[in-house]
Amino acid sequence: MKDFYSNRKYVIAGLFLFVSLIYIIRLFSLQVVNKSYRLSASSNVSRSVTQYPARGLIYDRNGKLLVSNEAVYDLMVVPNQLREFDTANFCTILNISIDDVRKKIKQAQDYSFYTASPFLKQISSKTYAVLQEKMYKFQGFFVQPRIIRKYTMEIASHALGYVSEVDEKAIKENQYYRMGDYIGKSGVEKSYEDVLRGRKGVNIYMVDVHMRKMGSYKEGKHDITAIVGVNIVTTLDADLQEYGELLMRNKTGSIVAIEPCTGEVLALVSSPCYDPALLIGRIRSENFIKLQQDTLKPLFNRALMAQYPPGSTFKPINGLIGLQEKVIYPSTEYYCDQGFYGGGIFVGCHNHDSPLNLPRSIQNSCNTYFCNVFRNILENRRYGSVAEAFNSWREYVMSFGFGSKLDSDFTNELKGFVPEASYYDKYYGKNGWRALTLISLAIGQGELTTTPLQMANMTAAIANRGFYCTPHIVKSIEGQSDIDFRFTEKHKTKIDSSHFEVIIKGMDWAVNGKPGSGSTARRARIEGITVCGKTGTAENPHGEDHSIFIAFAPKNEPKIALSVYVENGGWGSTYAAPIASLMIEKYLTDTLTKGWLEEFILNTNLIDHEEKGNTLE
Amino acid sequence: MRRKVILWNSIDWVTILVYLILVFLGWINIFAAEYDEEHKSILDISRRYGKQTIWIGAAFLLAFLVVVIDSRFYLFFAYAIYGLLIFSLLAVLVFGREIHGARSWFEFGPIRIQPSEFVKFATGLALAKYLSAKHLNINNIKSLASAAIIVVVPVLLILLQPDMGSALVFFSLVLVLYRNGLSGSIFFAGIFVAILSILTLFFDKLIITTSIIIVSFAVFWIVERKMKYVIYAMAIFAVISGSLYGLKEWFTFDLSNYFILVMSVVLSGLVYLFLSYRRKIRNVSIIYFLMVGALVFTFSENYVFNNVLEPHQQKRINIVLGIEFDPAGSGYNINQSKIAIGSGGFSGKGFLKGTQTKFKFVPEQSTDFIFCTVGEEWGFIGTLTVIALFSILLIRIIQLAERQRSAFARLYGYVVFSIISFHVVVNIGMTIGLFPVIGIPLPFFSYGGSSLWAFTILLFIFLRMDAGRMEYFI
Structure with a gap:
């Protein structure tokens, strides 16, 4: 049966083919012409984790160790992995109050449910030792080691200088530094920063949409090994x-x-x-302000x-x-x-x-x-x-x-x-x-x-x-x-x-x-x-x-x-x-x-x- | 009047072959989208790919059952089937299980059935039966209203669930009406207004304005059928907008492109009116005022939406349109979907190698966004193949429909075409960012028993009719 509207099949088929053609053009431009999506995809899945090398050691002229490194531990929390735990025990070990725990977990949740954020920074190795044995009880927490300066003698603070987190100016001036890195701010630490700092390494991991690690990116082909800082012998006695x-x-x-x-x-x-040890770690900024306000100007060399x-x-x-x-x-x-x-x-x-x-x-x-x-x-x-x-x-x-x-x-x-x-x-x-x-x-x-x-x-x-x-x-x-x-x-x-x-x-x-x-x-x-x-x-x-x-x-x-x-x-x-x-x-x-x-x-x-x-x- | 027909010989194997290829491709892409290192077998029924294997088996069984039934069954029982499925839509509102805020599923042990998927073919059967009545003039208001009621009843029931995506599908049936003689101007005007109203809420006014202008030129061509006039009109517009833009750049006026576009419309409108008066081209003024009308409509709609409606009303409309169905912020789905497809490149990252796919960056990857997996792992070659397969299938359906001897079978063929093509266009369109995110599956591809079975039944009823076209003459 041929009907009067038979030709409309061409309009209908034409409409569909027209849309298909638009889609094909669009796909061609998305997939073949535009290369930027490939970058977006790899930045989606890869997360770089910086490996911080130990800073170079500093000796006196007779080989006496003046400045070395010490590991401290940051307790990290991943909110969505938290399970019920014995808060009383937890608080006793860390010497904090339950309110603190609540507040800090809330802070971490506000930042992200899936990524780790610092819960308590720079726990001493003593506390860490106690905590480590009980870590299995506190799911969702893990400990990340960090390296800070350690001074064997309470001397030469002015000559040796100190390290602290880089400021924005330094980041702008030098591509090497990223937010949160440490840099020599004065003395030997500053003058010989290039030598002492070594070279940061990077491990690239693949992550899924929830930021969970899914193995190393391209079998670690793009990873960079950290290089330990070079040791320095000073002329000091x-x-x-x-x-x-x-x-x-x-x-x-x-x-x-x-x-x-x-x-x-x-x-x-x-x-x-x-004491140079006043200017390391968690106590640094507080002490720095105290020293700055001191009328005798101890920071003035x-x-x-x-x-x-x-x-x-x-x-x-x-x-x-x-x-x-x-x-x-x-x-x-x-x-x-x-x-x-x-x-x-x-x-x-x-x-x-x-x-x-x-x-x-x-x-x-x-x-x-x-x-x-x-x-x-x-x-x-x-x-x-x-x-x-x-x-x-x-x-x-x-x-x-x-x-x-x-x-x-x-x-x-x-x-x-x-x-x-x-x-x-x-x-x-x-x-x-x-x-x-x-x-x-x-x-x-x-x-x-x-x-x-x-x-x-x-x-x-x-x-x-x-x-x-x-x-x-x-x-x-x-x-x-x-x-x-x-x-x-x-x-x-x-x-x-x-x-x-x-x-x-x-x-x-x-x-x-x-x-x-x-x-x-x-x-x-x-x-x-x-x-x-x-x-x-x-x-x-x-x-x-x-x-x-x-x-x-x-x-x-x-x-x-x-x-x-x-x-x-x-x-x-x-x-x-x-x-x-x-x-x-x-x-x-x-x-x-x-x-x-x-x-x-x-x-x-x-x-x-x-x-x-x-x-x- | 019955002639013996051997089903095996008369059934259309081209369509079945394309169907099988699509189902197979869907199956392996679901496997890739849901792939889990600990469950490497595609037959592992604890995973979605394992379950899909079962759904596919069941779909083949259904296809067989559909085909062995006498083809007159579908004609005679069209309204009954329709009534039964409408009843199931009512039932699901009462007994259904609520998932993601929508009461769309019956749950029978491990199996979930979504009746709105099956209502599609039932509505198609009823509509085809109604329209195939002799001496029916579709442009008669009464018949048009009856046809509309057949379609609108399931739409309303589905909107109650609520499931905007599934409801929208039914509007594609207007194609069937069009094929059956619905006035072209009503058809295109209806489509135009519908598209305009929705797009106005989604897109920037600059894009809308540009589209309206382009459409106006197209209408001008359709009405006058003289390419010369259209080219003149375009040239006038190009000269005016070009010189306005040039002036803006030259004197560095702080004017938006949008302002220039509106100015060009006004100025070139004056030129058109003058010329059409001199040359006695009567349609120009009508089209011009219709265009201005469309522009005014667009912006008044925007104005009403933004200034008259209360925020919670706006939100409701946005949710219904799927604009705010966006858990991780505006445009996250589309963006991740485009990244997945775009990163596939020409030949794709390879089977099971898509990082966007593997690490779940695209939500609803195995259902509504399965096309992303194709794009990422098989590249442009893959997406082109899928679009080509659907084009072959749909063109073949039109061919088959046109060779039917009964109006019922032909109309039903267009139902199949309308529903499948709407799904394909909307689904692929949303994954590549050309369409708003409306959650409807890609036929034969997306994970899910209901949609696969419903599409299989939809298609195979038609194949049965086609195979039996020489059997009866109704």
């Missing part, structure tokens, strides 16, 4: 460092000790210091960042420059009648023998003598103007490492300040100043500022008779034959080495001069060792002056050079010199011959009681 921190207890200030011929830093004490005028400890440099410029000779003498008078300017001096030659003026720390020397340097006819002569002086000073960063491997090192002629032009106008205007520079006061590290380095340069190696804290890196070239290169000062002996003779006399000859640092004497030193006082407009002492020993073939700062300690000879001598003796002989001196230092408390209440143990 743990015993010396510990002793330095002991001596500096209840004082603010710093000690920097350097091995002169290598530039290796033997001790770097900034006081008050803090005075050894690198405190900038003081060097005071009289700078006199040897002016003496050396005078010799090099031939404006004085070792035998040049100047009269001193309790001060220097010239052109309406007066610089006071203390009572001592007069006249004095160069070494004896160092022994006596005569201000008058060095004012004359400085005037001679600036008024030298060789130069067209005082400004020119001054800039030449500046060149000499800077050749000792002042006025710029030493480029050590410490982070946060500061520059100090050595003014230029143009600096004074700004104040006094061009040619508006003369040698006497700047006379305070003669005795290391005025605009000049230096850091304790720079002063120790200067001492090392004197001990070396004219050169220094950039101070550094890393002695060797496991698997690398050399440390950075910049630490082995010798930096020559602009002073001929022949000029040093007379200055060193002065520094020797300052410590070992006969009684009554005006030696300023007799307290630094050690039986059997020739210590050469120079006292100094940094003027402090805010209170008692800072006591400074620089020293090296033995006089010939020096093994240690150091700078000691005791804030508000008054004269250099009072506290700084004894501390330096105790340090030297400790390092060179490992014995103590002057117990009374040690007792005196240990019993000295220069920190106000009120402020002491704020400090941490």
Whole structure:
């Protein structure tokens, strides 16, 4: 039977075929043209789990372990796998309340029912041991190990630095880091972060829609094995460092000790210091805030960042420059009648023998003598103007490492300040100043500022008779034959080495001069060792002056050079010199011959009681 | 008047072959979708693939029973079968078991039966019988209403369950009416409004507007049958919208594309009206105003939906439309389904190697989203094959329908075509993101006894009629 509407079969079939054609085109574009769905599918099923390597260990120069790692355990919970459990027992083991448990489980549920979230972070290994035996009772919980830093000695927190979670800035700057990773934030941990951190690994798992692990992705073809961090041997001497921190207890200030011929830093004490273990793990952020709020600023690394005028400890440099410029000779003498008078300017001096030659003026720390020397340097006819002569002086000073960063491997090192002629032009106008205007520079006061590290380095340069190696804290890196070239290169000062002996003779006399000859640092004497030193006082407009002492020993073939700062300690000879001598003796002989001196230092408390209440143990 | 016919020789083996291939492909894809390392046998009846094996066996048995029954049975008992199944729809509302909030299943021990699946062929039989009456003018309001009642009764009962997807299927029967002489303009206008109302709720107004414009051009062509006019009209529109867009880009006006489209419609409308007046093309203005009317309808519907209806009413409509049947957030199903299909690439990841499939990223993978497994594991080749197989089956059904001597058998053939094609279009369309998610199975493919049996009965009743077309002359 043919009917009138028979042709409509074509419309109907056509409609269906038209839709089919659209579908085929759509499928072609979905499956063949568009490749992005393949990526989406693999990101659906694959989950990367980062494997954190152990961080490199840190040793002292004698192989003593300073920093290692410790496993702690995060208790994780997967809410949908939870079954009924004995909460009382659970709470007793973990020492938490039932309310805590409820709250934490709720938090985890809010985050996800199927994925693990931390229930309790960083359980001690002791608690873990108890918990581990009973884990089978607590379904839905599991323990994930984590590695944190462990300190074997409570020392060198400033030098070693600390690690903490990366911030967003670091993540942005470096592709390597991801949220939650740890990074060295200061000290060795920061400078050698690349070496210490090793390389993270990754295991890729396949997961189903509920995030359950379903085996490894493509048989682990894309997995990356974690590489353990490299160990580092520092130049620190743990015993010396510990002793330095002991001596500096209840004082603010710093000690920097350097091995002169290598530039290796033997001790770097900034006081008050803090126990490095305060800045690890769960307690870190709380303690960090406490330390930050402490009025004595324990986090502030005075050894690198405190900038003081060097005071009289700078006199040897002016003496050396005078010799090099031939404006004085070792035998040049100047009269001193309790001060220097010239052109309406007066610089006071203390009572001592007069006249004095160069070494004896160092022994006596005569201000008058060095004012004359400085005037001679600036008024030298060789130069067209005082400004020119001054800039030449500046060149000499800077050749000792002042006025710029030493480029050590410490982070946060500061520059100090050595003014230029143009600096004074700004104040006094061009040619508006003369040698006497700047006379305070003669005795290391005025605009000049230096850091304790720079002063120790200067001492090392004197001990070396004219050169220094950039101070550094890393002695060797496991698997690398050399440390950075910049630490082995010798930096020559602009002073001929022949000029040093007379200055060193002065520094020797300052410590070992006969009684009554005006030696300023007799307290630094050690039986059997020739210590050469120079006292100094940094003027402090805010209170008692800072006591400074620089020293090296033995006089010939020096093994240690150091700078000691005791804030508000008054004269250099009072506290700084004894501390330096105790340090030297400790390092060179490992014995103590002057117990009374040690007792005196240990019993000295220069920190106000009120402020002491704020400090941490 | 009866002639002896040997069933074996006269039954259409082409259709049966395609049917068998589809069932087989469905079976192995269910196996892949539900595959479990611990139950590797496809015959393991604790798994869905094992159960499907049983359902398939039962389906073959049913097919055999359907075919051995005298073909006149279906004509004579069409209303009885219809009545029985309508009764079962009533019964399921009382005795049925509620699953996922819908009371759609009878439970007999381990077996669940979904009567709404079987109502489809019963309604088809009743409708075919009613329409095959001699001297029936389908464009007569009374007959149209009667036909509509046959269809609407099961629809309402299914909506009470509620099961929007199954209910929607019945609207495909309008194709049968169309084939039987329903006015083309009613047919297309009805389809157009229905599609528009639903799409308006789903899609962005930009897409709707664009579609309306395209449809208008198509209507223009259908009415005028002069490609030249259509091309002129399109060119005018292209020039106006193009220059508006150019102006926007040139002067960097902050105008949305949607605004430009509406402006183009208004401006080109003025040009059309002017030209049609000059040239005396009478239909242009009518079509233009109909188009504007459609646009206004679309946006007033959106406006009513968003501003007049209460939130809970909106939610109810959305749930009925399946818009909010989306447990893990908007578009999760479709997105995962597209990822599964798209990641298959040209030749697929291989049997049992689909990660989206294996790790259950696509919900309802073995039932409504079985096409994803095909797409992921067999790639474009697989999806093309499945679409080709359905096309062969459906075109073959039209061929068979057209060779029937009785109007009843021919109309029933179109019922089979309508129901299967609706399922195929909607099911595949939703997995590839061209259709909203309406939960209806892919015929012969999806897991489930009821749907497989119902489709088998639907198809084989027709094959029996076809085999017996020389037997009787009614």
